[in-house]
Amino acid sequence: MADPVVDIPVLGVDPYAPENLTDPYPMHERMREAGPVVRLAGYPTLVACARHEQVHAVLNDHDTFISGAGVGLANFNRETPFRPRSLILEADPPLHTTTRAVLSRILSPKVMQQIRPVFAAEAERLVDACVQQGTIDGIGDLAQRYPLKVFPDAVGVGDDGRENLLVYGDMVFNSMGPRNALFEKSAARFASVTAWIMAHCQREHLRPGGFGDQIWQAADAGEITHEQAPMLVRSFLSAGVDTTINGLGNALFALAQNPDQYAKLRADPTLARPAFEEALRWESTAQTFFRTAARDTTIAGHAVAEDTKVLCMLAAANRDPRKWPDPDRYDIERRPTGHMALGSGIHGCVGQAVARLEGELILSVIARRVARIEPTGPHTRRLNNTLRALDTLPLRLTPA
Ligand code: EJD
Numbered sequence: 001m002a003d004p005v006v007d008i009p010v011l012g013v014d015p016y017a018p019e020n021l022t023d024p025y026p027m028h029e030r031m032r033e034a035g036p037v038v039r040l041a042g043y044p045t046l047v048a049c050a051r052h053e054q055v056h057a058v059l060n061d062h063d064t065f066i067s068g069a070g071v072g073l074a075n076f077n078r079e080t081p082f083r084p085r086s087l088i089l090e091a092d093p094p095l096h097t098t099t100r101a102v103l104s105r106i107l108s109p110k111v112m113q114q115i116r117p118v119f120a121a122e123a124e125r126l127v128d129a130c131v132q133q134g135t136i137d138g139i140g141d142l143a144q145r146y147p148l149k150v151f152p153d154a155v156g157v158g159d160d161g162r163e164n165l166l167v168y169g170d171m172v173f174n175s176m177g178p179r180n181a182l183f184e185k186s187a188a189r190f191a192s193v194t195a196w197i198m199a200h201c202q203r204e205h206l207r208p209g210g211f212g213d214q215i216w217q218a219a220d221a222g223e224i225t226h227e228q229a230p231m232l233v234r235s236f237l238s239a240g241v242d243t244t245i246n247g248l249g250n251a252l253f254a255l256a257q258n259p260d261q262y263a264k265l266r267a268d269p270t271l272a273r274p275a276f277e278e279a280l281r282w283e284s285t286a287q288t289f290f291r292t293a294a295r296d297t298t299i300a301g302h303a304v305a306e307d308t309k310v311l312c313m314l315a316a317a318n319r320d321p322r323k324w325p326d327p328d329r330y331d332i333e334r335r336p337t338g339h340m341a342l343g344s345g346i347h348g349c350v351g352q353a354v355a356r357l358e359g360e361l362i363l364s365v366i367a368r369r370v371a372r373i374e375p376t377g378p379h380t381r382r383l384n385n386t387l388r389a390l391d392t393l394p395l396r397l398t399p400a
Contacts, residue, residue: 028316036300046309050316052323060345065291072176082175123361138393143249156210169242177385201230251279269367275332276359281339284315372398
């Protein structure tokens with residue numbers, strides 16, 4: 001009888017090699033077509049899923065595929081985490097249930113209605129400034145500036161030192177891959193940046209009433225402990241800036257590369273939200289996530305041993321032709337419901353309403369004020385072990 005373990009195909013691809021981080025799509029196709037679950041020659045401790053069906057199945061079986069052993073390549077059962085583990089990202093029920101409830105209330109749809117006017121005013125101010133300028137760096141002048149202003153403002157972090165958030169984010173997302181050159185470069189800046197981040201998780205550094213202060217209020221109310229509070233503020237500072245910067249940057253890239261799609265958005269600015277959503281599917285900001293098998297199990301009939309790391313290729317699943325017709329096409333009239341750029345299951349992005357609010361507002365202001373959005377030169381990438389990130393995106397914005 002065939003041994004299901006050896007039936008898993010082994011591929012000689014390295015998802016963290018610079019060429020695959022630069023252009024992951026040919027690799028994604030190879031991985032999807034090789035089978036529902038594959039092994040990678042250079043990474044003996046993992047199995048990988050690149051098809052939509054299996055990624056979805058793994059993410060939605062959180063009892064079998066846990067997060068508490070880390071959601072990066074490192075297995076926290078064997079290795080010391082790079083930083084004290086997140087109480088939400090790297091946690092399982094029942095801890096996760098408690099912390100998630102607090103963050104989920106602070107970031108609820110009702111709260112989005114309250115912050116919307118503030119976020120909208122800033123989107124208008126920034127886009128206007130970019131239109132005035134005419135030629136811009138879509139990353140430095142817009143995609144970075146906007147989240148770096150509105151999100152720390154909402155959390156209640158002061159103006160000084162916000163660039164530390166970018167350095168910290170780079171490190172957090174690089175730390176989910178192997179200990180390669182990208183990781184080492186980020187880790188060199190670990191100590192000074194971590195000290196700044198942890199200081200800004202303390203109550204005295206957080207404006208009363210902001211998201212950060214609301215975490216401390218939840219501790220006062222007994223929902224979480226006062227020891228847990230700074231660690232949950234840290235989650236805001238880890239996950240709230242780099243993610244949306246790259247979501248916006250990738251959306252600008254998608255529109256600049258696809259003038260026919262921009263014309264559709266121009267004609268109907270209410271397509272801003274679906275245009276952002278489709279950009280998430282097309283260029284998934286978080287490309288990958290891991291789970292860890294909590295027991296011997298199977299994926300698509302193939303045996304997976306306890307403690308195996310499972311690499312979920314979100315970006316590959318989001319372009320799986322089994323799920324999406326013409327998956328490589330950026331089409332703002334598509335219904336991209338079911339994409340997993342924001343995850344799936346109990347760990348699905350708790351800040352997704354904020355991310356979508358930022359995306360919708362920026363794209364709708366652009367749609368109303370910019371006739372054409374065109375590249376004026378080649379873009380450059382900022383390689384990261386987890387994030388799909390641009391470094392520069394030279395654009396010309398023609399006023400409407
Ligand atoms: C994340 C990929 C945290 C944390 C939570 C979420 C992320 C990172 C950090 C968002 C990962 O709790 O520290 S997209």
